[in-house]
Ligand SMILES: *[C@@H]1O[C@H](CO)[C@@H](O)[C@H](O)[C@H]1NC(C)=O
């Protein structure tokens with residue numbers, strides 16, 4: 001099946017690309033890292049950990065660049081890709097009731113875009129639309145499906161913010177001044 005072949009190819013090229021791209025990414029250790037809890041699609045079976053850079057934040061949503069730090073990135077369309085810091089980052093824009101995740105890769109003659117858009121209800125369920133489009137040597141593959149994520153599969157990963165934590169909006173605190 002053309003679609004599966006393309007996915008395997010993309011996964012393979014992504015792994016190969018990780019070796020070509022080579023140079024390790026320096027991570028600055030922080031005394032007290034900021035951790036955000038993010039819904040990143042259905043909970044994955046393996047033990048994953050993610051790190052994020054905050055790109056932008058406003059009153060509606062925050063945009064992160066997410067890197068999978070460990071585990072296998074078992075996203076639809078990328079079934080066999082093991083994750084490391086050289087994998088393509090994933091741009092996730094998340095608000096209290098929305099999540100948009102976009103993963104793009106372009107290595108040599110293969111390009112692929114995975115687009116995931118979810119409406120989140122009450123931090124317990126997500127209604128998601130996925131589209132995958134890939135182009136390998138001039139042949140385009142496209143697929144789309146909808147899924148409902150509930151129960152144990154609805155999970156918010158604790159994600160360490162390695163860059164841009166200062167952009168996160170600080171909740172407005174009620175001044176609490178004690179006078180003697
Ligand atoms: C999962 O991975 C994290 C980070 O690598 C590690 O600290 C933790 O002990 C692991 N948990 C399990 C159950 O393997």
Ligand SMILES: *[C@@H]1O[C@H](CO)[C@@H](O)[C@H](O)[C@H]1NC(C)=O
Pocket residue numbers: 117118119127128129146
């Ligand atoms: C998913 O697609 C359906 C049908 O096109 C649409 O009604 C719904 O709003 C979409 N959901 C999201 C989160 O984009």
